[in-house]
Amino acid sequence: xxxxxxxxxLPAFLLTIGILVTVHEFGHFWVAxxxxxxxxxxxxxxxxxxxxxxxxxxQTEYVIAALPLGGYVKMLDEREGKVAPEELDRAxxxxxxxxxxAVVAAGPVANFILAILIYFxxxxxxxNPAMHPLVKPLANxxxxxAGFQPGxxxxxxNERPVTTFEETAMTxxxxxxxxxxxxxxxxxxxxxxxxxTLDLTNTPLFKEENDVLSKVGLEPWSPKLDxxxxxxxxxxxxxxxxxxxxxxxxxxxxxxxxxxxAFIKYIQQHANQPITLQVExxxxxxxxxxTPALKEKDGKPVGQIGAGVGERVPxxxxxxxxxxxxxxxxxxxTKSIEKTWQMSLVTLKLMGRMLTGEVSLKNIxxxxxxxxxxxxxxxxxxxxxxxxxxxxSISLGVLNLLPIPMLDGGxxxxxxxxxxxxxxxxxxxEEYGLRFGMAVVGCIMVLAVYNDIMRLMN
Numbered sequence: 233x234x235x236x237x238x239x240x241x242l243p244a245f246l247l248t249i250g251i252l253v254t255v256h257e258f259g260h261f262w263v264a265x266x267x268x269x270x271x272x273x274x275x276x277x278x279x280x281x282x283x284x285x286x287x288x289x290x291q292t293e294y295v296i297a298a299l300p301l302g303g304y305v306k307m308l309d310e311r312e313g314k315v316a317p318e319e320l321d322r323a324x325x326x327x328x329x330x331x332x333x334a335v336v337a338a339g340p341v342a343n344f345i346l347a348i349l350i351y352f353x354x355x356x357x358x359x360n361p362a363m364h365p366l367v368k369p370l371a372n373x374x375x376x377x378a379g380f381q382p383g384x385x386x387x388x389x390n391e392r393p394v395t396t397f398e399e400t401a402m403t404x405x406x407x408x409x410x411x412x413x414x415x416x417x418x419x420x421x422x423x424x425x426x427x428x429t430l431d432l433t434n435t436p437l438f439k440e441e442n443d444v445l446s447k448v449g450l451e452p453w454s455p456k457l458d459x460x461x462x463x464x465x466x467x468x469x470x471x472x473x474x475x476x477x478x479x480x481x482x483x484x485x486x487x488x489x490x491x492x493x494a495f496i497k498y499i500q501q502h503a504n505q506p507i508t509l510q511v512e513x514x515x516x517x518x519x520x521x522x523t524p525a526l527k528e529k530d531g532k533p534v535g536q537i538g539a540g541v542g543e544r545v546p547x548x549x550x551x552x553x554x555x556x557x558x559x560x561x562x563x564x565x566t567k568s569i570e571k572t573w574q575m576s577l578v579t580l581k582l583m584g585r586m587l588t589g590e591v592s593l594k595n596i597x598x599x600x601x602x603x604x605x606x607x608x609x610x611x612x613x614x615x616x617x618x619x620x621x622x623x624x625s626i627s628l629g630v631l632n633l634l635p636i637p638m639l640d641g642g643x644x645x646x647x648x649x650x651x652x653x654x655x656x657x658x659x660x661x662e663e664y665g666l667r668f669g670m671a672v673v674g675c676i677m678v679l680a681v682y683n684d685i686m687r688l689m690n
Contacts, residue, residue, distance in 0.1 A: 236511075240562040241607030244617070246300055248451055248606045250276065252343065253303040256632070259342025261498065264335045270322040278302055292632075301599065307335075330645050336643045339462020341493060343629030344572055348620040351568035359556040362396035366453040383453050388417035395451065396557060401445055402574060408432055409581045416539040438582065438591040452551055457543035459489055461505040461511075469536020473522035475539060479511040491596045492541045499524050503535030537688055572626060579630045598680030601687065637662075638669030 241634070254276050261274050275281075277297030297303075309323040314652075315323050318437045333503065354360050365387075369380040386394055389403045409413050414430040422680065430448065459481040464470050481495060482488065485508055489495035499507070503526040506610060510519050524535030545553060561568055574593050585591040602624060609620040635645040642665065648658045655666075 237607060240611055241603050244606035244610035245603035245638040246335070248602065248621060248624065249300050249338050251298070251621065252346075252628055253277070255342050255346045255625070256339045256628065257303045258307050259338035259340075260299060260335055260341075262308055263338035263511050264305065264324070267327070267331050268322060269324050269331070269335060270319060271305060272308055273304075273306040275306070276300070278304075292369075306659060316573025329650050332408065333644060333647050336640050336647070339640055340629040340632045343625045343632075344576065347572045347625045347629075348568045349573070349621040349681055351571050352564050354565035354618050354622075355557065355559045355567055356561055358618065360396075360619070361554070361613070361615055362398065362557045363452060363554050364552070365394055365397045365400040367400075367445075368453040370446070370449045370451060373447075374430050374432055375428075375449030378416070378430050380428050380450065382425075383421035384418040385420075386418050387425075390415055391417075396432050402578065404448065405437070405444055406574060406578050406581075408437060409578070409585070427585040436527070436590070437596060438585065440592060446621050452553075455549050457491075458546050459492055459495055460542055460673055462542050464540075465538035467511040469522050470537040470539035473520045473537075475509070475511065475517075475522065475523075475537075476513065476519060479513050481541075482512055482517065483510040483511060484508070495541055497538055500529075500534035503527075505535075546581050572622075575623065575626045576630055579627055583630070583634070589609065593679060594683055594686075596676065596680050596683055598677070598684040600681070600684035635684030636669050636672050638673055642669050688689070 244307060245656065257276065261271055265272055270291050272458050273293040273295060275295040275297055277295075277300045279297050279299040281295045283296040286292070306312075308319060308322055309324045310320075311325055320326055324335070327335075330627060364385060366383060366385050367375075367380060368382040368384075369375040376488070386400050388394065389400065390407050392403055392407075394400045394403050399444040404414065410447075412431070412433040412435075415431065416428045416430060418426050418428060420426055432448065437447050461470070461475060461479045461481065462477055463475060463524050464477055484498055489498060506521050506523045508519055508521050510517060512518075522537050524537050526533055527536045528534070529536075582591050582595070586593060586595075605620055606617075633640050633641040633644070635641045637643075637645075646662065646665075650656050
């Protein structure tokens with residue numbers, strides 16, 4: 233990770249955490265204030281305050297602290313100190329159980345609302361960069377057994393319509409968590425509708441971190457790619473032959489290389505032998521003769537011309553592979569709510585399957601992974617960053633609703649018990665619950681950081 237990457241990753245990470253924490257805590261803050269609870273402090277971050285402002289009207293302290301990994305809203309509460317008699321009615325512990333439920337639930341709900349607003353913005357304003365769900369099967373996989381053909385365009389999964397590659401992956405995961413036999417409707421390259429039945433009974437998709445679709449045996453399909461030269465090294469055989477960056481290789485000694493790998497292999501096998509290359513550039517088609525120099529690679533003599541080689545989709549075919557998904561206002565609202573619900577449901581199910589061992593704990597990510605993807609999506613463009621922000625916001629909302637003491641879900645569990653038994657949970661139970669919750673959350677954090685470190689090492 234070089235300095236240039238860090239200059240993108242760190243600001244993007246701080247912005248991501250800052251937005252998510254502020255929105256979550258603002259949910260608690262806003263509902264508490266509206267329901268008459270006095271807020272003593274609204275802090276974004278922990279530790280030493282870097283900036284403080286005290287509201288003259290209600291003496292609420294607003295703080296930005298040094299450690300950005302979290303935040304909190306401190307409310308007036310008799311359990312945390314003496315409360316003046318004239319303010320007892322504004323103490324949190326004196327509120328009805330329904331008011332306390334509303335205040336605690338407001339944080340996660342704010343995260344879900346943020347995700348809906350982000351998706352709405354992407355679908356209606358920026359546009360969602362998407363790929364058509366064109367796939368090709370990998371050999372000896374469930375997709376190959378199901379009869380998938382190169383260029384199949386997935387249109388439905390268990391009768392649920394899909395229009396993008398991302399929707400295809402998410403819907404496939406959601407259906408897999410309900411049933412291991414999945415019916416996929418495709419449009420073939422011959423423009424005919426066909427059904428493929430995926431039997432995933434013996435295919436554990438979440439035991440490892442690898443891409444889910446690759447385990448199913450599907451990967452994005454594209455037509456024959458152009459073979460294009462990249463960087464040309466100074467004084468190399470490629471430069472001496474007159475080759476230029478962006479030259480499109482049409483043929484080598486009269487034969488068209490199918491892939492960049494095949495072209496490189498041909499070069500390596502012809503050290504000190506002249507090769508006639510037919511290349512296309514803006515000025516037209518040319519034939520150039522290049523003689524690969526004899527070099528040593530991995531202890532073996534090979535031919536090299538000193539040029540980078542890559543593959544690209546022909547510009548005229550790009551529109552058949554990718555598009556910008558943009559919807560009207562009403563459809564954007566509907567789609568945003570549906571997508572947030574789908575992501576929340578899948579996230580919750582995956583967390584539950586971790587307890588049964590069906591989903592590997594390696595899938596838990598921590599701050600390093602969040603920072604990495606914050607930087608990558610920010611570099612890719614605003615729609616990509618917004619999409620990532622929505623995903624993390626949903627994950628934060630679901631995580632906080634888990635019935636673990638110390639999290640919002642743990643408090644909600646106490647309030648549900650209070651409604652059932654007619655009286656609050658005893659202070660001793662709350663104390664033991666807090667210790668248990670701290671231990672569980674601590675273990676999750678340690679595991680997340682460990683996974684992050686292992687990803688970096690690998």
